[in-house]
Amino acid sequence: MPELPEVETIRRSLVDKLAHQTIQSVNIYCHHFRYPIDPQLTHTLKHKTIQTIARRGKYLLIYLNQGGLICHLGMSGSLHLVTADTPRKKHDHVEIQFSDYYLRFNDPRRFGLLLASDDFSKHPLLSHLGPEPLSHAFSSAYLQQQLYGKKQSIKQAIMDNKVVVGVGNIYANEALFRAGIHPLTVAGTLNQQQCDALTKAIKVTLRRAIKAGGTTLKDFVDSAGKPGYFQQQLFVYGRDNQLCYWCDSPIKSLRIGGRNSFYCPVCQTK
């Protein structure tokens, strides 16, 4: 479900309410995720206080007064901040109780992840990640250097977390449209001008999506249950056979690396 803008939206909706809150107790109803949830987590988290909630790529980093918690929502995960009298829903697998709220981790497909970490910077899931797309480190020069010699398609390259984090299928399609680059272009052949356009397109696309509260394709909502509105600004994603807003040509789709890809055959060139 969530790409970077959705995770950032959730982070923002949680941080003010949960900062300085102390965990009263933790209930784990299902342990089986991408990695099994440590049964000790209940004891590890009890009476710990949340300091702040940060984000690295699509990972949420919950800083506690001692150690922290890494959370990833996978394809179908969501976090809901509810009152104690709210009944549990199907696939609410983990529940963290605070004095005023319950935070529930819901994940039908269980591709998500929840684990304790003493040092985020040294954690193997985080240590190899590329730069944040909205940071200065993600520049046109950096991108061109990363793409040098790469034979895979540019779409696959920008979805690679070692190149840049947080760009999933929706926003990869959208950013390539905005940059006028065909998704099948061999990554290593992009010139400086194209790298410039693509870097800017990724930043603009993600910033606008964050501003809109993320993209609600099916059921994305933030931790308070509010949907995102960026789907109204999608140029190509999910629009195959519909007309391009810029040139009126029909949007086409194809599969790249097993992922559905959308592009305008006129506006985007190789």
Place this chain on the structure above:
DNA sequence: CGAAACTCCTGAGCGC
């Protein structure tokens, strides 16, 4: 080494 295929899992939507 890079790149592609495979893997985890449930649910929605489709054709029949």
Place this chain on the structure above:
DNA sequence: TGCGCTCAGGAGTTTC
């Protein structure tokens, strides 16, 4: 109404 099939926003691991 129901069955079987395909596909879905991710990404670590395995294989070639």
